[in-house]
Amino acid sequence: MDMVLLTALSVGGATVIGSLIGFVFKNITHKFSDIVLSFAAGVMLAAAVLGLVLPSLDYGGKWGLVITIAGIFTGALCLNLIDKVVPHLHKLIGPEIEDHKNADLNKILLFVLAIAIHNLPEGIAAGVGFGAGDTTQALIIAGGIALQNVPEGMVIIGPMLAAGVSKKKTFVCAMITGLIEVVGTLIGYFAVRIASVILPFALAFAGGTMLYVISDEMIPETHAHGGERGATYALLVGFCFMLAMDVLLG
Numbered sequence: 001m002d003m004v005l006l007t008a009l010s011v012g013g014a015t016v017i018g019s020l021i022g023f024v025f026k027n028i029t030h031k032f033s034d035i036v037l038s039f040a041a042g043v044m045l046a047a048a049v050l051g052l053v054l055p056s057l058d059y060g061g062k063w064g065l066v067i068t069i070a071g072i073f074t075g076a077l078c079l080n081l082i083d084k085v086v087p088h089l090h091k092l093i094g095p096e097i098e099d100h101k102n103a104d105l106n107k108i109l110l111f112v113l114a115i116a117i118h119n120l121p122e123g124i125a126a127g128v129g130f131g132a133g134d135t136t137q138a139l140i141i142a143g144g145i146a147l148q149n150v151p152e153g154m155v156i157i158g159p160m161l162a163a164g165v166s167k168k169k170t171f172v173c174a175m176i177t178g179l180i181e182v183v184g185t186l187i188g189y190f191a192v193r194i195a196s197v198i199l200p201f202a203l204a205f206a207g208g209t210m211l212y213v214i215s216d217e218m219i220p221e222t223h224a225h226g227g228e229r230g231a232t233y234a235l236l237v238g239f240c241f242m243l244a245m246d247v248l249l250g
Helices: 002-024 030-059 061-085 105-131 135-162 167-194 196-222 228-249
Strands: none
Touching: 002 105, 002 135, 002 167, 030 061, 030 105, 030 135, 030 196, 030 228, 061 105, 061 196, 105 135, 105 167, 105 196, 135 167, 135 196, 135 228, 167 196, 196 228
């Protein structure tokens, strides 16, 4: 349990670390943040497939394929429903936010709220990994999510400061988005530990949410500023890095 709590705090803390970087380097280029986000997308893709989807097939027995497919689509549909209520990243980072002088505070706060809401299922994915009892895979999944949270925390800071929000309130908002992920991790862990029968579906559900985030949020964002080739290779590097970690750590 100590490992779960420490990892949950680390995953949530990655957003705070990203926000601190955002305070120090307010003019980080899109090219740099896109490369970091693309690498994180590759890590998360490998973590979703190797750490969630494939174990779901194994634990599901003779119905493994059906349970896994159902879980993946259920996870994706849940995030799709959330998107309809609160759009995220590439749908909210428009000219109003990129042009800090004309930033719309309400839209920026909605953007921060969206990040917080989307962090819940990401945290659940990390918690489910621990609930499955495979600490190595759980750490790999959590590491991929944490990597994604760093650039996500970075992009919160500039627009809020430009809109006139104080540094203190901006940092508190970043902390809240990270704490949501801590809560999600604990929910995922205890849900699977209490009802192990739902493990195959829960693993696939978590995998589906991660795949949705990668395809719907991360990749479009990294391809929005003209650096598609670099972003693609960064994703491949991230994927191969996590693949190698999975093989080497067994």
